[in-house]
Amino acid sequence: MTGFATSVIGCKCEAAIECDVPAAETPDGRPGVSVLLFATDTANLQTRLIERIGQTVMTCPTTACFDGLPDATERLSVGRALRVFGDGFQASKVIGGRRYWRLPVMDGEFLVQEDFGRATAIGGGNFLVLGETAEGALEAAEAAVRAMANMRGVILPFPGGIVRSGSKVGSKRYKKLVATTNDAFAPTIRPLTTSELPPDVNVVYEVVLDGLDFTTIATAMRAGITAACRPGIRAITAGNYGGKLGPHHFYLRRILAGELAP
């Protein structure tokens, strides 16, 4: 459900597990996981949901799939598209004002909700961990990721939560490219470009966050940045992109001081 979903540009969506959901909180009383999926427009989001639920959740032993945003007023129809896999043997039922589809499969039935909630959210939150050594920088970034894991309302779409191929908007060389390597933070080409790396920094890792709202992302960033403050880390900063990439600005110093509202 969340594989090959690191970047809306290259994968059409970004997705990851938000948190485990204990049996007491799921609709069918079984242990669950909550997934958040981000896309750049609603039609695309719907297509991604249908194909990913159909290919990876419906196929998987014992699963059912429920909406996790019941209060969202905008609804995307998903179960209706999947129902035809039942080849006429499917059935639907309305419970508590929501429609559910039952598709016969080889281990019983796949139960899937008719529609799923959509909300306006925030993608591309990030911070950069600048370290002296490869080992130290990676450990610090991993500690950051672990400190943010299982938080409600936020996901880290990259595998392991960490990116090493940070990018800048556009290109100096290739006019058509929308994103190329963040050469200002690439240590091996320090002498060849206008580097922003401090003298003792040899490795940089980026942590990317998508979240449901500003405060959730800021709270996660505060926990992650604090955990990344380990020996050998020289600086923690963020991709700025000239302040032009989206309406939200996360000021790291304010966040660390506890200002978690926009």
Add this chain to the structure above:
Amino acid sequence: MTGFATSVIGCKCEAAIECDVPAAETPDGRPGVSVLLFATDTANLQTRLIERIGQTVMTCPTTACFDGLPDATERLSVGRALRVFGDGFQASKVIGGRRYWRLPVMDGEFLVQEDFGRATAIGGGNFLVLGETAEGALEAAEAAVRAMANMRGVILPFPGGIVRSGSKVGSKRYKKLVATTNDAFAPTIRPLTTSELPPDVNVVYEVVLDGLDFTTIATAMRAGITAACRPGIRAITAGNYGGKLGPHHFYLRRILAGELAP
């Protein structure tokens, strides 16, 4: 690299980890994993390789990406498409007759081979585990998957290696659909269709295999089927599809008797 790659129809490719590769056997002397990726035509295969390596391997801390089929005569150009991410700071080098690209990234360089080998292989090998109980059938299928894990030349493209939404070719109800639920093996609709389920069977799981050649798939099937022979399993069979789905036929009795050649 291998996420959302369960079915060539719905995901454009099928992919999974083939095996771990010990440090002594990798080109750069570091521990590795080998991935096999299957697609229905060469152009599609190349596109999938480029986008998946670019989005999930290049982005990941410390990785490099090497061809695992050096003897394959057909070569797909991959590194050339990825190199532009380096924004002109990339470099290439030919070592031992093969070209490698070095792309500057934030933790150093991403090293990726220029071209990757392609070979004609076999998709859609499968067997069905028919059990009395949900727990027993799942455990048996899981034992089968574990017995086949890490084998050279074969992958199980579905998450956990197991499929519960087995399908038949076409549809009885919807003329345009290429695949719908395998109603003959769906226990909840037994009275509504021409069921092929034996009396005591209540749950069926399918294991799907893709492999480089017939013998590899047959060897894996023998290990998997033997491991699935646990208490409560009533039968093990395979999706036949009228013998029309591809040129290869895997006869389970012959395979269990040790006939592993085509």
Add this chain to the structure above:
Amino acid sequence: MTGFATSVIGCKCEAAIECDVPAAETPDGRPGVSVLLFATDTANLQTRLIERIGQTVMTCPTTACFDGLPDATERLSVGRALRVFGDGFQASKVIGGRRYWRLPVMDGEFLVQEDFGRATAIGGGNFLVLGETAEGALEAAEAAVRAMANMRGVILPFPGGIVRSGSKVGSKRYKKLVATTNDAFAPTIRPLTTSELPPDVNVVYEVVLDGLDFTTIATAMRAGITAACRPGIRAITAGNYGGKLGPHHFYLRRILAGELAP
């Protein structure tokens, strides 16, 4: 609960997870794991149960601990010894003829059964995987272990299920030692001793099994040995110990032929 429990000689007991237990089959309707613990006498077994449950299960968030052998007529008192940790705040209750103790702890109560069943069982089942290469032999042994995982009635007490320091009874050099290296199967001293290694074998791994009865162990061995039959494995045999180590003899050829009774 199962750590540092590889050998009854060195660790006083052998223990491992037998299988996962689905929520529907546990006394409190929550997902569980079943552990088997083997010792050489009843008093020792009781002491091991008390200290391991007290140090590792009672201490662990959310756990409860129930008897898994309710039909065993011999009972070991465990809860009575643990109850004093409750410092007088504990309580007990008899349900269905069994006594349970409730000990107040910081996340609520630790619920533990008063007594646990004991049965006469079999330790030290084993087979040896003889391979050409280190990688191949380890992969084959791992495949064997995976094929036997989660089977009812049998455990593999060593970490990962595999032993590389196989031993013989007694010693050629040190009179007091009860066990020393199995020099006949140690490849680096082949010229220095009476080796039993075939010419092309350079690495040997042993799989050790403890089980509740003969048939369970034989069934597991059949699945494990079949899965270990991978390329590069030259022979599979077993530690014989002159037929003097215990009353049970497992003949590998009979087991592979399906003779699973004693």
Add this chain to the structure above:
Amino acid sequence: MTGFATSVIGCKCEAAIECDVPAAETPDGRPGVSVLLFATDTANLQTRLIERIGQTVMTCPTTACFDGLPDATERLSVGRALRVFGDGFQASKVIGGRRYWRLPVMDGEFLVQEDFGRATAIGGGNFLVLGETAEGALEAAEAAVRAMANMRGVILPFPGGIVRSGSKVGSKRYKKLVATTNDAFAPTIRPLTTSELPPDVNVVYEVVLDGLDFTTIATAMRAGITAACRPGIRAITAGNYGGKLGPHHFYLRRILAGELAP
């Protein structure tokens, strides 16, 4: 190596993985893990090392075992006791002033250092996470544990790093007991004892740390406590034990303010 090692009282030692060690930093250039083992006296520490290395490291495929405290002046002889397993086929060699033993085993040789360093360290660092709900308290404690993972010089000896059966020194009821349940923090007996639980707190988890020195433990506590500050956590405090349990005092407010020296 680290199983059944939660408490020096009940298990004779406390042990856990300190951190992964990359191949570039290990004596034999292979990936490793570093383990710290704590005991209350030197003779006991030596016995624990010998039996745990002998039963769990020597037995495990491919392992070698090296000293991680080469600068410690106090040395414990370990390899000498293990060497007799080689039954006279063992050999030793001095490299760089250190003696190593080579024991022939079935996958080659087990290489183990003759002596291991000992240092005076600190056990029993701890903090308590007081939460409103079971789920929230456990998640917060788990986030704390993850934020501290892989730190040099510190271990969390309990499984998963979290304790739910916190204890007080001595007993109110049983005169001979050295430790019984921390009734002041046990929510189910709040009305029966002098509770220290704030009104809305229903679940408490303890995180226990052992470390090589004060600053290491304080640094880990700062990261852990920050990560535990999640919604639903009402207080974070520590077991005080009347200030009588050992010479070191960790003041949480000072630690959070960055005072990490004693």
